[in-house]
Amino acid sequence: MEETTTNHDPQYQDAIKAVEKTLADLRRCPDEEKKQLQEDIAQLNSMHEKITQGRVEIVIFGEISTGKSALVNALIGRDVAEVDVQGGWTKQVWGTAWEGAGHRLKSLESSEIVIIDTPGINEVGGADRAQLADVTARRADLILFVTDSDLNDTEYAALVELAAVQKPIICVFNKQDLYQHEERNQLTAMLEQRLDGLIPANHFVMTTADPREIEYIIEQPNGETKTQWRKPAPDVAELKTLILETLEQEGLGLIALNAAMYAADKSDRISAIRVEMRNRQADQVIWTMAATKAVVVAANPLPFLDIVGGLAVDAIMIATLSKVYGLSFSMSQARGLAKSISAAGGLYALGELANVGASFFKLVTGTLGTALTLIPQAAAVGFGSYIIGQSAKKYFEQGGSWGTGSAKSVVKDILAKTDKDSVVNHLKDEIRTRLDWNRHGSKKDS
Numbered sequence: 001m002e003e004t005t006t007n008h009d010p011q012y013q014d015a016i017k018a019v020e021k022t023l024a025d026l027r028r029c030p031d032e033e034k035k036q037l038q039e040d041i042a043q044l045n046s047m048h049e050k051i052t053q054g055r056v057e058i059v060i061f062g063e064i065s066t067g068k069s070a071l072v073n074a075l076i077g078r079d080v081a082e083v084d085v086q087g088g089w090t091k092q093v094w095g096t097a098w099e100g101a102g103h104r105l106k107s108l109e110s111s112e113i114v115i116i117d118t119p120g121i122n123e124v125g126g127a128d129r130a131q132l133a134d135v136t137a138r139r140a141d142l143i144l145f146v147t148d149s150d151l152n153d154t155e156y157a158a159l160v161e162l163a164a165v166q167k168p169i170i171c172v173f174n175k176q177d178l179y180q181h182e183e184r185n186q187l188t189a190m191l192e193q194r195l196d197g198l199i200p201a202n203h204f205v206m207t208t209a210d211p212r213e214i215e216y217i218i219e220q221p222n223g224e225t226k227t228q229w230r231k232p233a234p235d236v237a238e239l240k241t242l243i244l245e246t247l248e249q250e251g252l253g254l255i256a257l258n259a260a261m262y263a264a265d266k267s268d269r270i271s272a273i274r275v276e277m278r279n280r281q282a283d284q285v286i287w288t289m290a291a292t293k294a295v296v297v298a299a300n301p302l303p304f305l306d307i308v309g310g311l312a313v314d315a316i317m318i319a320t321l322s323k324v325y326g327l328s329f330s331m332s333q334a335r336g337l338a339k340s341i342s343a344a345g346g347l348y349a350l351g352e353l354a355n356v357g358a359s360f361f362k363l364v365t366g367t368l369g370t371a372l373t374l375i376p377q378a379a380a381v382g383f384g385s386y387i388i389g390q391s392a393k394k395y396f397e398q399g400g401s402w403g404t405g406s407a408k409s410v411v412k413d414i415l416a417k418t419d420k421d422s423v424v425n426h427l428k429d430e431i432r433t434r435l436d437w438n439r440h441g442s443k444k445d446s
């Protein structure tokens with residue numbers, strides 16, 4: 001990835017590294033995981049671009065028609081956003097560069113400020129709103145929360161949600177031209193009270209982004225007067241100063257902190273998804289193989305029950321599990337691991353139990369007879385495989401090692417944690433289902 005900056009601020013460099021490391025982790029994910037994490041990859045890539053360019057993102061939130069788009073125009077100094085008398089005008093989140101701000105982050109020539117306009121918070125419903133606010137706010141370096149009177153419940157709830165994201169927030173009380181002195185003082189006092197504890201007192205400013213036309217009386221050269229309706233200039237000076245001051249103070253540190261937080265969030269999410277996906281896949285492999293082994297034992301004559309045959313199923317299971325965890329064990333490695341787990345847990349005993357049962361049965365009947373009577377033994381063999389599978393899973397979860405314990409302690413731990421009856425019952429059901437199905441085929445009267 002190319003560096004577009006030569007800034008050596010350590011905090012800033014660390015933040016870039018954090019984002020790059022998270023991206024590198026993502027690139028190493030197997031394809032299936034990558035598919036699930038597509039959006040995160042795209043978001044992180046744009047975060048990488050943002051931080052290397054030193055792009056500061058200011059996001060504007062607020063209810064419908066409070067003047068968010070008008071504020072973008074007033075700050076930028078020309079009409080870039082559509083302003084409308086009817087509420088609900090702005091439909092999507094979009095950003096525009098604030099070139100006239102004249103602000104550059106210290107020693108970061110390529111830096112720019114982008115102002116991002118969003119739809120009214122009451123425009124999108126509850127869960128979606130929270131989602132939108134969350135996604136947008138997480139990227140934001142600075143949040144402008146716009147209101148045009150006292151906060152209603154929706155606004156207050158949204159502001160609380162935003163404050164939880166831990167970004168600097170400026171509360172903008174817009175449409176000042178609509179208020180008389182007295183009313184303005186009352187509203188201001190109410191707002192200040194509401195904001196207390198949510199945002200610092202000096203992060204509250206008043207603006208007039210798009211004043212109503214007023215009637216001017218114009219004196220003409222001939223002494224006559226005429227009236228004309230004109231729009232006064234917007235007044236966002238105090239807000240602009242506050243934004244630039246905030247950026248000046250926090251500048252690079254702000255975007256660095258932000259990017260680092262973002263990367264940390266993402267890597268938590270990546271590991272959570274990865275753990276969950278692998279876990280699910282691994283369990284599926286273990287159940288399938290344990291049931292297969294149990295069914296094989298229950299349904300087939302004695303030769304299938306020998307240790308070598310049983311071990312083969314476990315080895316296939318372990319080789320498959322190794323792939324789930326991004327390691328690829330050969331069959332002989334897999335067999336080796338299966339053996340050592342069995343030995344560590346004394347699990348051959350479980351297999352032999354089945355052998356005894358089967359031999360006994362063969363002795364009595366001379367044939368396999370009804371497979372159904374072998375179910376308990378077969379389920380016991382399946383249980384052995386289940387434990388081997390879970391132990392191998394633990395081994396692979398730890399990157400192919402027993403961690404601080406030994407094979408023995410891991411198997412022992414797993415045996416202690418496993419609800420044996422429920423696993424065995426599950427396997428019994430599985431055998432019955434599969435054998436029943438068989439019975440309708442070839443083994444009708446066995």
Ligand SMILES: Nc1nc2c(ncn2[C@@H]2O[C@H](COP(=O)(O)OP(=O)(O)OP(=O)(O)O)[C@@H](O)[C@H]2O)c(=O)[nH]1
Nearest residue numbers: 065066067068069070084088089090120175209210
């Ligand atoms: N009087 C007055 N009207 C304003 C001011 N700012 C905005 N308005 C008016 O308020 C209305 C809504 O303005 P917008 O900028 O579209 O508001 P918005 O918050 O972007 O609205 P949505 O995108 O629909 O959520 C328009 O009619 C603006 O002219 C202001 O400072 N004073």
Ligand SMILES: [Mg+2]
Nearest residue numbers: 068069089090
């Ligand atoms: Mg708008």
